[in-house]
Amino acid sequence: MTTPIQTSGSQAAGATAPTQTGSPNGLGKDDFLKLLVGQLQNQDPMNPVGDQEFMSQMAAFSTLEQITNLAGTTEQMNTTVAANQSLALIGHEVTYTKADGSSGEGKVEKVNFDGEGFTLTIGGEAGIAPGLVTEVR
Numbered sequence: 001m002t003t004p005i006q007t008s009g010s011q012a013a014g015a016t017a018p019t020q021t022g023s024p025n026g027l028g029k030d031d032f033l034k035l036l037v038g039q040l041q042n043q044d045p046m047n048p049v050g051d052q053e054f055m056s057q058m059a060a061f062s063t064l065e066q067i068t069n070l071a072g073t074t075e076q077m078n079t080t081v082a083a084n085q086s087l088a089l090i091g092h093e094v095t096y097t098k099a100d101g102s103s104g105e106g107k108v109e110k111v112n113f114d115g116e117g118f119t120l121t122i123g124g125e126a127g128i129a130p131g132l133v134t135e136v137r
Contacts, residue, residue, distance in 0.1 A: 086130045095135040
């Protein structure tokens with residue numbers, strides 16, 4: 001006889017965050033669905049999962065899926081806002097913190113986009129993270 005997946009609040013037990021399959025952080029939505037299907041296939045026919053338990057598990061899955069979708073959308077929005085803020089710096093004089101901790105100044109010449117994010121070119125020096133800018137004039 002298998003034990004049904006218990007829920008606590010709106011997350012499945014053992015789930016630490018909404019994650020995708022294969023994440024070391026906890027159960028993802030695909031993992032949760034596989035567990036649910038496995039539970040249904042292997043349940044004791046003499047003592048099946050009750051309707052309320054099944055609906056609770058489906059609600060938990062739905063909540064997990066929506067939280068995962070919301071987290072992805074929020075991450076995309078944050079990236080877009082940060083890129084727009086960086087693009088707005090082009091042509092402005094800025095002060096920024098260099099890698100050695102000293103201050104640098106210059107005009108933002110361009111924003112460089114690559115697979116890992118974006119950096120600024122300030123006064124001919126490329127590869128400056130937008131978060132290092134301390135003052136805009």
